[in-house]
Amino acid sequence: MPLRPKIGRSLSQAQAAYALLLPFLAVYALFLIYPFFRGVWISLHDWNLLEVAFNPAAKEYVGLRNYERVMWGKDIEWSLFAAPLIQLAGLAALAGAAFTGWTGRLSRPTALALGVVAALVVLIAGLHPGEEGRWYDRRFWPTVGNTLVFVGLAVPGVTLSALVLAAALNRESRAMAALRTLFFLSQVLSVTVVTLIWQIMFSPRQGLIANITELFGGTPINWLTDAQFAMAAIVIATIWWSLGIALILFLAGLQDISKDLYEAAALDHCTGVRAFRHITLPNLKRTITLVVILQIILHFQVFGQSHLMTQGGPNDSTQVLVRYIYQTGFRDSDLGRASAMAVFLFVVMGAFSVIQFIVGRGKSQ
Amino acid sequence: MRQLIICGLAAATLASGATAQEVTLGRFFGACEDAGTDTKASVGEACIIQSIINAASAEIDGVSIETLPTDWGNYYDQIKAAYAGGTPPDVHVMHRHRIPEFAGIGALAELSGDLEAAGIDPADWSEAARAAVTHDGGIYGVPMDIHANLWHVNMDIMAEAGLVEDGKPVLPSSPEELIAHAEQVKEATGKSYLAADFAQFPLGVRMVLALLWQQGDNIFTEDGTATLDTEAARRAVETVTQLFDAGHADPRLNYADSQQSFLNGEAAVLVNGTWVVDFYDAEAAKEETGLDSYYVADFPTLFSEGATWADSHMWAIPAPLKADDPETYQAALKVLAFINDHNIDWARTGHMAVRNSVVDSAEYAELPHRGEYAGTAAIATDTPPSERYGAIQDVLNREFQAIWLTGKPVGDALADAEIEVQDLLDR
Numbered sequence: 001m002p003l004r005p006k007i008g009r010s011l012s013q014a015q016a017a018y019a020l021l022l023p024f025l026a027v028y029a030l031f032l033i034y035p036f037f038r039g040v041w042i043s044l045h046d047w048n049l050l051e052v053a054f055n056p057a058a059k060e061y062v063g064l065r066n067y068e069r070v071m072w073g074k075d076i077e078w079s080l081f082a083a084p085l086i087q088l089a090g091l092a093a094l095a096g097a098a099f100t101g102w103t104g105r106l107s108r109p110t111a112l113a114l115g116v117v118a119a120l121v122v123l124i125a126g127l128h129p130g131e132e133g134r135w136y137d138r139r140f141w142p143t144v145g146n147t148l149v150f151v152g153l154a155v156p157g158v159t160l161s162a163l164v165l166a167a168a169l170n171r172e173s174r175a176m177a178a179l180r181t182l183f184f185l186s187q188v189l190s191v192t193v194v195t196l197i198w199q200i201m202f203s204p205r206q207g208l209i210a211n212i213t214e215l216f217g218g219t220p221i222n223w224l225t226d227a228q229f230a231m232a233a234i235v236i237a238t239i240w241w242s243l244g245i246a247l248i249l250f251l252a253g254l255q256d257i258s259k260d261l262y263e264a265a266a267l268d269h270c271t272g273v274r275a276f277r278h279i280t281l282p283n284l285k286r287t288i289t290l291v292v293i294l295q296i297i298l299h300f301q302v303f304g305q306s307h308l309m310t311q312g313g314p315n316d317s318t319q320v321l322v323r324y325i326y327q328t329g330f331r332d333s334d335l336g337r338a339s340a341m342a343v344f345l346f347v348v349m350g351a352f353s354v355i356q357f358i359v360g361r362g363k364s365q
Numbered sequence: 366m367r368q369l370i371i372c373g374l375a376a377a378t379l380a381s382g383a384t385a386q387e388v389t390l391g392r393f394f395g396a397c398e399d400a401g402t403d404t405k406a407s408v409g410e411a412c413i414i415q416s417i418i419n420a421a422s423a424e425i426d427g428v429s430i431e432t433l434p435t436d437w438g439n440y441y442d443q444i445k446a447a448y449a450g451g452t453p454p455d456v457h458v459m460h461r462h463r464i465p466e467f468a469g470i471g472a473l474a475e476l477s478g479d480l481e482a483a484g485i486d487p488a489d490w491s492e493a494a495r496a497a498v499t500h501d502g503g504i505y506g507v508p509m510d511i512h513a514n515l516w517h518v519n520m521d522i523m524a525e526a527g528l529v530e531d532g533k534p535v536l537p538s539s540p541e542e543l544i545a546h547a548e549q550v551k552e553a554t555g556k557s558y559l560a561a562d563f564a565q566f567p568l569g570v571r572m573v574l575a576l577l578w579q580q581g582d583n584i585f586t587e588d589g590t591a592t593l594d595t596e597a598a599r600r601a602v603e604t605v606t607q608l609f610d611a612g613h614a615d616p617r618l619n620y621a622d623s624q625q626s627f628l629n630g631e632a633a634v635l636v637n638g639t640w641v642v643d644f645y646d647a648e649a650a651k652e653e654t655g656l657d658s659y660y661v662a663d664f665p666t667l668f669s670e671g672a673t674w675a676d677s678h679m680w681a682i683p684a685p686l687k688a689d690d691p692e693t694y695q696a697a698l699k700v701l702a703f704i705n706d707h708n709i710d711w712a713r714t715g716h717m718a719v720r721n722s723v724v725d726s727a728e729y730a731e732l733p734h735r736g737e738y739a740g741t742a743a744i745a746t747d748t749p750p751s752e753r754y755g756a757i758q759d760v761l762n763r764e765f766q767a768i769w770l771t772g773k774p775v776g777d778a779l780a781d782a783e784i785e786v787q788d789l790l791d792r
Contacts, residue, residue, distance in 0.1 A: 049449050138785065204622065225618070332792075333466075
């Protein structure tokens with residue numbers, strides 16, 4: 001008879017919580033944590049994909065050599081003028097962070113985070129091979145640069161267009177509901193379909209864009225094979241594709257803003273663009289931060305657009321990190337190096353998550 | 366009685382279903398939905414190969430073939446991943462240039478002892494074809510073709526420019542003549558002389574390679590020294606870039622666009638492989654295409670010796686299948702024998718056959734345009750074997766694209782390419 005209460009007592013709240021969490025944790029550990037640490041482990045080996053599959057003993061522990069081979073070079077020097085523009089921008093950001101942190105316009109942790117990033121930019125951009133030196137892997141850093149350019153274009157592109165669209169579509173009419181669905185639809189498509197659509201759109205012979213240019217008497221641009229336009233082309237396709245989620249998040253944010261605010265502002269003759277600037281934007285700050293960070297993490301992992309639309313070309317101008325990892329792992333069968341690059345990507349994305357954490361905490365204080 | 370018959374039929378289907386050995390097959394060449402089983406009627410690589418596979422599945426007793434879905438562009442990545450995961454297809458197509466990489470680590474089954482028993486006669490293969498599947502003295506596949514770069518010619522444009530003699534196109538024999546012909550075409554017709562995919566797929570690379578080989582040079586030596594930053598390589602590249610500089614070719618066209626421009630009748634010559642001969646022939650016969658008079662020529666010799674880029678398609682069986690699953694291995698050999706028997710059907714694509722008995726047959730000689738590029742087999746060339754073939758091709762494609770798409774100086778690009786190829790050879 002006292003059996004039942006006993007069981008009830010033996011499972012404390014914490015224990016029950018763990019019991020309920022266990023299935024999730026098990027799956028998470030099996031499919032995320034274990035592969036992650038295995039990836040780190042592989043990155044410490046000279047590991048040929050095919051050879052190791054046929055002979056598990058064919059791998060060799062090499063310590064950090066893969067990292068050195070990927071990121072470092074012979075006779076590497078540091079100077080303040082290796083990449084003057086980037087480094088000056090970094091210095092300016094560093095000064096800005098110090099100033100805003102000092103005057104209290106930004107919270108301490110936020111300013112600190114910004115400062116650390118700026119200092120890293122100044123430091124890393126200053127590295128360059130000396131007269132007799134060379135990078136061991138001449139493609140790695142340019143690839144990282146391309147990835148940053150892609151993120152730098154795609155994230156503001158998606159955020160701004162989603163914000164403008166959300167503000168325009170935030171009305172309760174049937175047409176707006178239909179338009180909201182329409183704009184979200186592209187998000188549902190897979191990357192293969194999206195890139196196929198845009199390859200046709202960009203085609204200088206049959207594409208819609210070329211046809212319109214010709215209609216106005218211009219010569220069509222070879223979007224995907226012209227080094228000046230290739231990156232822009234994959235950014236445009238990406239913005240079109242990943243607008244949906246940002247749009248939904250902004251719409252949710254907009255609906256959280258009380259109507260009273262707008263009514264009160266209207267009494268003070270603050271409507272339209274001014275209301276957007278003084279009421280909508282400040283109230284959307286948190287949503288904007290969330291969208292930006294989510295997009296940054298998402299777009300660092302860009303692969304399909306570059307792989308399918310431009311094959312990383314022309315002349316590597318759209319080669320991005322994940323595609324390089326893929327090529328190193330599968331085309332070159334060099335899993336060790338590929339894993340080292342993947343760990344690097346993880347660190348970069350992890351850094352952005354940390355920044356989000358710090359900035360988010362700074363806000364609530 | 367009727368019930369008895371139905372039961373008997375059901376039992377028969379069940380029995381045959383149980384004994385039919387399923388063979389999984391991996392291939393590129395693209396998809397063909399309704400290939401049927403008529404190996405004589407299909408057109409284009411995808412449909413011809415699929416009709417042969419369908420016929421094999423239908424005609425070989427006790428063997429059914431499942432063609433796995435694969436993507437052309439990522440084929441080798443998929444195959445490698447499948448090997449690494451322990452689930453490679455029972456038979457799969459591959460290129461000759463991949464043999465060092467796959468056979469070098471023991472991934473492919475050595476077939477020499479089992480071919481005759483399966484009905485394949487290696488003695489009937491041409492010497493080049495046998496060399497294509499041979500690695501370290503063993504035979505690691507059944508060759509299906511030799512394919513090479515050709516000059517596909519629009520005879521109407523050539524005639525207008527006065528570049529036809531005795532019904533044959535007059536092709537250049539030096540870089541200077543090349544530019545002179547191009548100017549003739551531009552003057553007479555206002556059209557481009559040459560089109561090819563210089564922007565994505567490495568057809569431009571293969572063209573430069575041919576021009577390099579024609580000077581008796583190569584991009585690296587058998588012992589693994591990169592030799593790209595040379596006078597010969599510079600001459601080869603500049604032979605091509607002079608066309609771009611003078612507006613006789615557009616380096617920004619990709620595969621589909623360059624092909625379309627040739628089929629629209631906008632370019633006199635298209636540099637592309639043997640794989641499109643039957644397709645272009647069919648297109649030229651259509652009323653609506655701009656190309657009406659189609660001719661196929663051997664890649665012309667612009668320097669001292671003849672050479673054109675070439676490779677081979679071949680079928681291989683994974684080593685683990687031979688070791689662990691003799692029944693499926695035997696079934697897979699039967700499939701290879703069937704494909705070997707239908708070498709003439711595959712040659713309809715435009716590829717060169719690998720069996721002497723087929724090459725010497727009247728049926729082969731009568732294939733459309735076959736006589737026009739009979740010289741190609743003798744000048745077929747490729748780079749020395751290397752496990753890094755794919756990566757090396759990518760380096761060349763990138764650096765050459767940098768020259769003609771982004772204006773990188775030829776010397777810089779060749780020096781950079783040499784360093785990177787050397788890195789790959791040293792890895």
